[in-house]
Structures are given as C-alpha cells and as structure tokens.
Amino acid sequence: MADKLESNLLGSSPQFAHVIAQIRRIAKFDVAVLIGGETGTGKELGARAVHYLSARAQQPFIPVNCGALADSLVESELFGHERGAFTDARQASPGLISEAEGGTLFLDEIDTLSPKAQASLLRFLQDGTYRRVGGTQTRQTNVRLIAASNANLDELARARQFRRDLLYRLKVMNLVMPPLRERGNDAVELAKIFLDRLNRQYQEQAAPKRFHADMLAAFARYAWPGNIRELEHFVQREYLMSEGEVIHGALPQDGAVAAPAADRYNTVFKQAKAKVIADFERSYVAAAMARARGNISHAARIAGQDRSAFSKLVSKYRVASMAEQGQDSGD
Incomplete structure (x- = not known):
C-alpha cells in the first residue's frame, strides 16, 4: 500500500x-x-x-x-x-x-x-x-x-x-x-505522467502520443486555478480529441496565465477589464464545479445562479462536468 x-x-x-x-x-x-x-x-x-x-x-x-x-x-x-x-x-x-x-x-x-x-x-x-x-x-x-x-x-x-x-x-x-502554481515545474511533470497513463490505457486503440514543446511551456506558465484536477482533466480531454501523435492543444485563453502585473495592464482598459472578469469567472466556476463533484445543478446552487446560465459558463470555460470527471485523484 x-x-x-x-x-x-x-x-x-x-x-x-x-x-x-x-x-x-x-x-x-x-x-x-x-x-x-x-x-x-x-x-x-x-x-x-x-x-x-x-x-x-x-x-x-x-x-x-x-x-x-x-x-x-x-x-x-x-x-x-x-x-x-x-x-x-x-x-x-x-x-x-x-x-x-x-x-x-x-x-x-x-x-x-x-x-x-x-x-x-x-x-x-x-x-x-x-x-x-x-x-x-x-x-x-x-x-x-x-x-x-x-x-x-x-x-x-x-x-x-x-x-x-x-x-x-x-x-x-x-x-x-x-496550489499547483506554487510547485515549480510539477505541472509539466504531472502532465507527462498523466499522458503516460493514457498512452498505456489506450495502447490498443491508438499510437502513443506526446506533447508539443510549446504546449509543455504553456503548462509551466499557466496558473491552474483548478490545480491538479484541472490539469488531469485537461490532459485527458486533449488526448482524446487529438487526432495526431503530437498534442498541440491550447490552454483556455480566458484562464489566468501567470503573467507579471506590468504585462497584465499593458493593454487598453476595456480589454484588461474583460480579461480580469473572465479570469475570475473561470476560476470561480472551476472551484464551484470541483466542490460539487462535477454536478452542475449543485454547483449552480453553490454559486446562487440559475442552472441554465451557470451551465453556459461551464461550457464557455471548458470546465469538466460530472460525466467527464468520473473517478479523479486530485482532491
């Protein structure tokens, strides 16, 4: 054990x-x-x-x-x-x-x-x-x-x-x-481990896959508001959706990439405001869904939101629902 x-x-x-x-x-x-x-x-x-x-x-x-x-x-x-x-x-x-x-x-x-x-x-x-x-x-x-x-x-x-x-x-x-963002290069290490597991799990259905170098660099920069659970689900989705042997998937554009404050505000006010709001929404939705174990109805109640409106946010930010989560190990 x-x-x-x-x-x-x-x-x-x-x-x-x-x-x-x-x-x-x-x-x-x-x-x-x-x-x-x-x-x-x-x-x-x-x-x-x-x-x-x-x-x-x-x-x-x-x-x-x-x-x-x-x-x-x-x-x-x-x-x-x-x-x-x-x-x-x-x-x-x-x-x-x-x-x-x-x-x-x-x-x-x-x-x-x-x-x-x-x-x-x-x-x-x-x-x-x-x-x-x-x-x-x-x-x-x-x-x-x-x-x-x-x-x-x-x-x-x-x-x-x-x-x-x-x-x-x-x-x-x-x-x-x-949190994963404070664990140095662990995000890249974990992503490779999760990918190795998927390659073994689906070895009879597909050839082994690997990450593009740019994607590995993005893993290191991304803030991962949903931490290990978010990383594991992201790797699984990109693996299943990728048709080639090299995974080029992009991290959510609205998910807060850990950028210096100077870069964060080096844009026009409207764009900067929209990004901050999007960053908050995605982080909040991910946290609510994780707390509700992927149950959209429960997460909507936690957030005090209408289920239909909350479901749209879940889709918008590609947060895993109960059906996608299954048995995960990142709590």
Whole structure:
C-alpha cells in the first residue's frame, strides 16, 4: 500500500517534497489532523497518505463529503441510528464512525457542517463516545479523525460561522496542500505522467502520443486555478480529441496565465477589464464545479445562479462536468 501511495503523491518540486516530509511526520502521531488547500490540490490524497503511512494502515479509511450530507441526516450518517428512530429508519444503521473503527474517518468540506452537526462532532472528539440517533447506549470508539476544507476556517471562526472550540480540536496537526502554481515545474511533470497513463490505457486503440514543446511551456506558465484536477482533466480531454501523435492543444485563453502585473495592464482598459472578469469567472466556476463533484445543478446552487446560465459558463470555460470527471485523484 505504501508503494501505491508513493505513486499517487506525484511531484518533485522542493515545495511538494516539504509536504511529503510533513505527511510522514504527521502519520507517526495518532492525533486529529486538519488539511487545508485550494480545490483540486489533493487534500484527500494527503489524508490517505497520513492513514496508510500510520499504524492504522490495515484498518478502514472512510471518506465523507460533508457537503453532500443533508443537514437533517448528518448525525444519522455519522453516528448511525436505531430502527424507528425516524420515519424512514426501517432498520438500524451502524453509521460511518462505526465503519471506521480502528481506522481513519476523513471529513472533507467540514466547513459545510451546520452548527448543530459541529456541536455533535465536538462532543465526539472530546471523549470518543457517541450515541446512535434514537438510541440510549453510549458507545466508545477508536477512530482517528482527519478533516479538510478549502475555506479559511480561522476566518470563519472569527465570523462565528465555525465553532472555534471545534477548530482547536481538529487542528492538532495542520497540513496545507500547496496550489499547483506554487510547485515549480510539477505541472509539466504531472502532465507527462498523466499522458503516460493514457498512452498505456489506450495502447490498443491508438499510437502513443506526446506533447508539443510549446504546449509543455504553456503548462509551466499557466496558473491552474483548478490545480491538479484541472490539469488531469485537461490532459485527458486533449488526448482524446487529438487526432495526431503530437498534442498541440491550447490552454483556455480566458484562464489566468501567470503573467507579471506590468504585462497584465499593458493593454487598453476595456480589454484588461474583460480579461480580469473572465479570469475570475473561470476560476470561480472551476472551484464551484470541483466542490460539487462535477454536478452542475449543485454547483449552480453553490454559486446562487440559475442552472441554465451557470451551465453556459461551464461550457464557455471548458470546465469538466460530472460525466467527464468520473473517478479523479486530485482532491
């Protein structure tokens, strides 16, 4: 499992090497961990790395997307419920915490939990005990908790939108996954790795493909607002759409290429304004789609937009939808 883990923690930049060293150290200590980082930076991979490099490696790793849990069912999903605890509870359910017994429970997008759910989680973290919904028996469990968020929980705590006492309980160890734009030449390295995987996957249908040198240079310059997930999906799309053996695909013109400020404003006002707006729109749409796991309807609700209008933005900026995303490894 450790060898497989290493193959998924891709990148050789000094910035990412530092993250790997942190993961190895954190894995040694059986305490709660809070993972931060932008959408698509690989927070779940970081959590899996901590688990599989720890003494709990042979026990379950249970990932939970808190943003996908209905507020009314959070406690039931986490702690389980007894038969008849509520209208649809036709049979008892052990809950996700029980499933993670001896292993690790990974709570992604923990900032989306309601105040009530945060209070319940805090009680569980304090002494490791809980009760199933509708039950009277107090249960003890041995579970390591790893939480992740792309939001600034310190700011949310100051705004009283996230419990400060819960934040302290979660933030015993802190790990931040760096954005791809801050990882040196890792974007080029990752693009080549993703292309090699595709060449092996489709070796019976097509001859091996390679990137044009200009495209590799563009990979290094591009800001990648959607980080690793955006890069992986982009490489896959260009591979499948390219008819020749050399991939000449162009990065989205409206996606913010990391250019110096002087160059950014070396144009007429109208063009500069249009580019800034386009950069923001694309970055926002990519983040919303990633948070919604590619579900356009969910992403539109997150953005407070009409689904039809939001869908047009998704098409305009070539952001991957649920059908295109499938099972990705860049959370």
